[in-house]
Amino acid sequence: MGGKPRKRPMNLFAEIRSLIVTTLEGMVREGALPDGLNFDPITAEPPRDAAHGDMATNAAMVLAKPAGMKPRDIAEALADKLAQDARITSAEVAGPGFLNLRLAPGVWQQVAGAVLAEGTDFGRSSLGKGLKVNVEYVSANPTGPLHVGHTRGAVFGDALASLLDFAGYDATREYYINDGGAQVDVLARSVYLRYLEAHGQDVAFEDGTYPGDYLIPVGQKLKDKVGDAFVDKGEQFWLEEIREFATEEMMNLIRSDLEALGVEMDVFYSEKSLYGTGRIEAALDDLKGKGLIYEGVLEPPKGKKPEDWEPREQTLFRSTAHGDDVDRPVMKSDGGWTYFAPDIAYHYDKVQRGFDALIDVFGADHGGYVKRMKAAVSALSDGKVPLDIKLAQLVKLYKNGEPFKMSKRAGTFVTLRDVVDQVGPDVTRFVMLTRKNDAMLDFDFDKVMEQSRENPVFYVQYAHARVASVLRKAADAGIPADEATLKAADLSLLDHEAELGLLKKLAEWPRLVETAARTNEPHRVAFYLYELAGDFHGLWNRGNEEPQLRFLQEDDPATSAAKIALARATAIVIAAGLGILGVTPAQEMR
RNA sequence: GGACCAUUAGCUCAGCUGGAUAGAGCGCUGCCCUCCGAAGGCAGAGGCCAGAGGUUCGAAUCCUCUAUGGUCCGCCA
Incomplete structure (x- = not known):
């Protein structure tokens, strides 16, 4: 470069x-x-x-x-x-x-030359030059394997981070481990049951425990580690140790799930590290100094009032001063922190680490959390650090056009691993990005594997594979098509309207990258690739009727070189786009 | 009661932060494979952008209200 x-x-x-x-x-x-x-x-x-x-x-x-x-x-x-x-x-x-x-045609023709010269760096932007952005995504509770819902957030966040990198930002991929709350106690107790089971005891999984099979090996592993030290002992003897052990095991499980999907985080940030270290207090002190913390009583929510509602004085954050609808509690009546408190501290830490922009990717069920989080970041950074929160909507599963019911209770809940094992990481990732993040997504296990124009994954991959095929055929036919030949090609020979059309599409790529990055919408890349593939296939198909449009012109090496250069440029842009989405370009279709 | 998101062709969805006659795939209709690149291709029909106001040179896009669907709503994370 x-x-x-x-x-x-x-x-x-x-x-x-x-x-x-x-x-x-x-x-x-x-x-x-x-x-x-x-x-x-x-x-x-x-x-x-x-x-x-x-x-x-x-x-x-x-x-x-x-x-x-x-x-x-x-x-x-x-x-x-x-x-x-x-x-x-x-x-x-x-x-x-x-x-x-x-x-002038020359302006467009030169685009192919630029693509060949810059390779998959063509389209990189300086939009985010010198700016650090933090993308937090997945952040699933460390209590079990990732499921389909997490998959969408994982793919979205990962592609977004890559997109921002491509647009010149310095993007950090971050995972917030919720290892500080009551749910990890539940996890520890569940693992304890599996541990007893490994010792040959009969155990019952009551409400409030996790009955999933995935804890069986964890219980076994615990037995291997501590022997019978915890058998028939009270919680006070083992809770803390098992909690730590189980959380680490779950994070290993999650990490391997993410790895199967091709997601690699830069930072795993522990919620627990915020407790007892003064960091929550420091964050709240910052807000207190701004007059945004006070003791008060909240109104009951109208329309739907909890059974046991009673007015209660709590420590509240004046989030209404930064756009929220009501103020939010940061401390429970028993004196413990609410979940919101460490979240404030965590985002305070992100601000302190010097990020110029923050992005959180949440599941749709956290929609109610958006305003208070934005309010917190706005207050903590004095409005200087923007926080964009992207909600990943639900994924509806289908099999052969039939809705595929997913229920944790019935034991038919589909994990990330299930999906990736069945259709592969490339298909999973691409399909998850064929819809805006805030629209529901239908995922049909059969349709995503179909080989037709209807399936964008196949269609885009097929275009890339066709270019590889052109290069192979050129070699067979003895037509020179190495990089040096293509770079030296006389691109003014690409004067047909159909060829210029494809060149114009390629020219849009840098602009699209900037638009997608500005809006934090990686799905635009997927749609662009589909259109680009469509233009390429269209040109290919016209070769059926009009032989002069075929990429290989047997007795005319100069024209062949120009046309192959165009095909090659198309493949490069497709590869760059797929790279952002985290999808491997196909060399051939099978 | 409130907040957030959605509503675009028969179906599934795009629509480049306000631009010209609103696009794609599927489905539908009609053509096109003895051969040369048909895991297809070409052409056509199909729209009051949920509805009503507003902002301006100009609105699917921004604002307000309404309708429908989804998600969520003080000591769960």
């Missing part, structure tokens, strides 16, 4: 936009436009309808009002100047004041 003469990332839309702005600044100097205009809202984007041109700008319409001029007048003046640039072949005013630009 470094050391090459052209290190500026190639983003055509950004280039043309800056050309437009520069031109407008020139017009201001000449007096054609008044001083003090704000150029920020100006865009350069692909028009919805390709018939309108290659790029459209709203400059004239955005500036008309502040400049006190007619949009068409501005547009026409701007059009004349832009048309003088070598990259622009035509600039036409349309409709209320749109300016439609057509770019």
